[in-house]
Amino acid sequence: MKKPKNNPPNATPTQPNLELTPEVSPEMQQVLTFETVEELLGYDFRETDTPERIGRKLRAALPQQEILPLKPVDPNATWKPRPKE
């Protein structure tokens, strides 16, 4: 399974039917390709920030507990499909 890729602005889009116009900004030309819904959701999970407020509220509610910051998401994580059963 290939990793979602952020193409550089000048790269050729991986799909021929994207209909990008020359006026499109470099940001707009970033193309992400996902082959499965779970791959897309996995990417969304990694890109979603978790508010630090949750930890602060837990610390206030459970002062005897040592609430530590959440583990960061590995930015290089790639989607690994489940083995065929």
Added chain:
Amino acid sequence: MSQESPPFQMSTPASPADPTRPAPAPEEFAKIYQEHGRQVYYVALRMLSDPTQAEDATHDVFIKVYRNLDRFRGESCLRTWLYRITMNHCQNLLKSWQHRNIHSNAEDALWETQVGPENSPLEVLETQELGGRIQKTLDTLPLEYRKLLLLVADQELSYEKIAQITEQSVDAVRGKLHRARKAFAQHFKTTS
């Protein structure tokens, strides 16, 4: 529309901390939050469609975890247990909102819409809008499909564990996931 499974139930409802019960070791609870807080928040966010409610829900889930940690031991995998609590909590919130008409599902009509071809790769422009599009798509799906897709997106969960969490057979999970993926892919295209 698929049949909704009954809401998940913990063995006993969360109650105020029992003073006779020893509190979890600080490092034990801290580790659970540190390792699983992101997953719990993400599932709550995508189930509830509201960052503030998801924040509150995540907080409440971990309070439940803290109060019931001694009931967990040895019963199942921690991740499975956490997902059950999270989904049960969010499902109860959604039901209470529906009863009070706080949340209306404006996209119901979209669910009936016929859209493009199936099973083609999902192409996404503008990464900033991606989360919004995913949320909009999930909001159009039946709750059971939404739950299954969020669970299967966690690569550490096998179909067997997803079946345990959602209290149905592995075959039922596979069948519903197939339909859920198709429905997601169809509706995702309409959100661009």
